[in-house]
Amino acid sequence: MEIKFFRLFLLIFIVAVFISCPNEADETNVYERIVIDTYEPLGGFGAIPQQVPTDTYLTLFNDSGSMLVEDNDSTPYTDDHIGSAHIYYTDGLISGTYYIRVTSGFGSGFYAIRVLSLNKGAALPDPIYFGSHSDDSAYELDDASSGNIPDNPIDIELGNDKALNRKLNSDTDIDWMKLVLP
């Protein structure tokens, strides 16, 4: 009988230790400042006049489709196209999935977008410009969403060198990106 109790106790002890062990997969990171930035992809307004950069509007949603923040014109790059949207998020985004929506105030054109994780006081690194404009027309049919959750967003990752060169094909085009913060 005592041996049975001892085994039961041992089993409970092992289970308790297992449950209390920290699991790295469940670790939640808190991001001090997330920057979502759109800018003229070639560097400098009018680099290719026939392919003008567009005036962007940015909105950030959580994975439930609730809006967290939006911006229209606050790009810090005075040499770039005035009207580029730029988000500083300092309320502590946590690990998880987020959706970024890019629309245009008017017209169509190309833009670059990057997402950075920075300390609050850190200077914004210079953007990496593209050698030429890309064409994202392959995704044009996939920009639908339901409740601000896109059907087929383009993945974007943290990092200056992970910037994307995208296009708003018309003033009604809506681009969606998916950001997974580890």
Ligand SMILES: [Ca+2]
């Ligand atoms: Ca704008």
Ligand SMILES: [Ca+2]
């Ligand atoms: Ca597009």
